[in-house]
Amino acid sequence: MSDTVRAWRHIPQRYNLIGSKCEQCGKVFFPSRIICPECRRKGQLEDIKLSGKGKIYTYSVITTPTDEFKEIAPYVVAIVELEEGAKVTTQIVDCNPEDVQIGDEVEMVFRRIREEGKDGVISYGFKFKLNK
Template sequence: MTDTVRVWRHIQQRYNLIGSKCTNCGRVFFPPRVICPDCRRKGNIEDIKFSGKGKIYTYSIVRSPSSDFKMEAPYAVAIIELEEGAKLTAQLVDTDIDNINIGDPVEMVFRKISEDGPDGVISYGYKFKVVK
């Protein structure tokens, strides 16, 4: 039950890439924050909807995953630097894992993240694909 509640609580972040921006120093963050970790200001934070476009900052190929992701291996996980400056971690999909380069342009796509049993809740969220 707790996992279902967590999924619904984070639905804006998963479906819209909603982060936050400090109106004092201009830094942007994902996931959203209530206090800016740089200038330590509270109350100067506003929501920002990211474009979903960015570039690969760094990446790793997962060849020995946990049991939950055995069927997907091998797969790539990357730190994505969004156009707006925030960084986030996401799986790369629809991409040849042998042809990934740091700096490749990417865009967000929606994909299935997990399924809680055959009759359970299906969680969807963001992943990224390389666009050339």
């Protein structure tokens, strides 16, 4: 197994939504932070595993993508507000773009992101799907 693959598997954030919760003001953020952007407290943040469930806050349908994503166009990129209050920018998968609406319930899924390098290392990460 290559060092790249081994290192990749040891990154918890790749397989979980790990955010931060401020012990002072109670706000939850994603990605993890070391300083609360709300009350500016350093060192009073704890890691929190986010549920991966939420609602579409806003979205856009990408019809003219970069070369890397031409094969999957059109596709939906959304800001999802998670149950805990944090917002995540993500791709919405397994749906027709015209079926997506603001306020739709969604849940996190793992999907292929890309294939890299001469070894063909496949990177996976989180995306979201409609929960209908």
